[in-house]
Amino acid sequence: MLCAMSAAAVPSPACALGPRVIVPAYFAPHVRPGLWERVCDARLRCVVLNVASGPGTAPDPVFARARDRIAARRGTVAAYVDVSYGRRDAGLVLADLKRYRRWYGVTDVFFDQVPAGVDGLAYMHRVTGKARDAGAGLVVFNHGTYPDPAYLALADVLVTFEGPVTAYPSAEPPAWTLLSDPGRFCHLVYGCRPEDLEVVTALARRRNTGVLYITDRAGANPYDGLPSYFERLVGG
Incomplete structure (x- = not known):
């Protein structure tokens, strides 16, 4: 339950457009093929392909076909x-990137557990530069907090x-995030009841966050x- 929050307590967003959605698709296509069919949607910002906490140790044709279906749409x-x-x-990270390219034809990347402090900048500059050189047009950093x-x-x-x-109401953004394009920021919120979806979406907009995944x-x-309200989430 959202503590001390209601739809009336959240200011109306300035922009009527719905959020873009990133889907962490951490479920296997052969186990839940119907869910993979539902994420074949060009409206999504991206679908994160996670074979085995990475690309796995060998090509998986089931995941390759799932990727191809999304790309076809x-x-x-x-x-x-x-x-x-x-x-x-960093060498292991670059090896993962190479396997994704060779086995699944995927060049865009979702880096997870990314450092947030200045001491991690050089590391992320190196691996991101290699990803860009190999063709990444979209790079996502999951800090999980404001970096x-x-x-x-x-x-x-x-x-x-x-x-x-339950932690979302108190996660106030720093001032610098309010001055940038909202499409540069994403929030991943779980345990959200269907009746709270619009409240959380409105709060994200107020915090200048234009990319979401709520479940x-x-x-x-x-x-x-996928969340029970996936179509509502994607439709904005």
Whole structure:
């Protein structure tokens, strides 16, 4: 439940356009093929392809076909790559990027567990530069919190909140985020009841966040399926 929040408490957004949606599709196409069919939607900002906390150890034709179906409908697929807050060997990160390109034809990237402090900038500059050189047109950094503003120069989208809906009301943005294009910021909110969806969406807009993923799923992996209100979320 959203603590001390109601639709009346959230100012009306200045822009009537719905948010763009990033889908962390952390579920296998052969297990939930119907869900993969639903994410074949060009309106989505991107679908994150996560084979096995990365590209896996060998090509998986089921994931390759799922990627091809999304691409055929003009959708965008981004490779899930974990950088472990800058502690993971950069060579392993670059190897993951190469496997995604060779096995799945995916060049765009969703970097997970990205550092937020200035000490991580050099690391992210290196791996992002390699991704760009290899053709990445979309680079997403999942910090899960508000990072140093210098990261905005490296990525196209920064995930500046990831957490349960109960923590969302208190996650006030720093002033610098209110001066940029809202399409540069994304929030991932889980455990959100259907009746709270519009409230959370409006609050995200007030916080100048134009890319979202909101789900009523929770638990250890809230991204192992789609929210019950997926069509409402995508339709804005």
